[in-house]
Amino acid sequence: MTEKTFKTLDDFLGTHFIYTYDNGWEYEWYAKNDHTVDYRIHGGMVAGRWVTDQEAHIVMLVPGIYKVAWTEPTGTDVALDFVPNDKKLNGTIFFPKWVEDHPEITVTYQNDHIDLMEASREKYDTYPKLVVPEFAKITYIGDAGQNNDDVINQAPYAGMTDDIRAGKFYDANYRHPNQK
Numbered sequence: 001m002t003e004k005t006f007k008t009l010d011d012f013l014g015t016h017f018i019y020t021y022d023n024g025w026e027y028e029w030y031a032k033n034d035h036t037v038d039y040r041i042h043g044g045m046v047a048g049r050w051v052t053d054q055e056a057h058i059v060m061l062v063p064g065i066y067k068v069a070w071t072e073p074t075g076t077d078v079a080l081d082f083v084p085n086d087k088k089l090n091g092t093i094f095f096p097k098w099v100e101d102h103p104e105i106t107v108t109y110q111n112d113h114i115d116l117m118e119a120s121r122e123k124y125d126t127y128p129k130l131v132v133p134e135f136a137k138i139t140y141i142g143d144a145g146q147n148n149d150d151v152i153n154q155a156p157y158a159g160m161t162d163d164i165r166a167g168k169f170y171d172a173n174y175r176h177p178n179q180k
């Protein structure tokens with residue numbers, strides 16, 4: 001776990017986080033570059049889902065406080081406010097009704113199933129949306145560097161976040177053999 005202090009946007013880009021929302025949902029998220037994010041979901045309604053190269057809007061609001069927002073092929077919208085120096089964030093997820101009704105469709109490596117996500121968002125209901133606004137506690141901060149495809153490169157497994165926190169997952173160069 002890096003103990004760096006976040007001041008600039010550059011301090012945030014390339015950073016890898018694990019956090020647990022107050023509702024118990026555990027997420028892993030990586031600021032890949034100034035317009036791209038990767039993530040893995042370890043606990044909660046869609047545990048097991050993972051995504052790479054999602055386009056996102058990433059800005060610094062004031063020194064050390066960052067806002068990230070994106071819309072997904074599923075129709076899910078996400079807004080995250082990171083306060084990494086206080087090891088916390090606030091996230092709001094806006095799920096279309098179909099994801100609440102059929103979460104299992106989204107529990108996969110989404111990049112291989114974009115067509116299914118887009119077909120499902122047309123086939124099933126959008127409304128009423130499920131809004132999930134939660135604070136989260138950051139349990140891990142790693143300096144992965146930007147555009148590191150090894151950070152999120154395999155499906156989540158039980159115990160993965162413990163392995164990462166214990167320093168057992170990545171090598172000294174923040175690399176991990178692809179096990180997809």
Ligand SMILES: C=Cc1ccc(O)cc1
Nearest residue numbers: 027029039076078091093
């Ligand atoms: C739906 C994706 C998503 C990714 C990270 C996060 O903190 C919340 C939602």
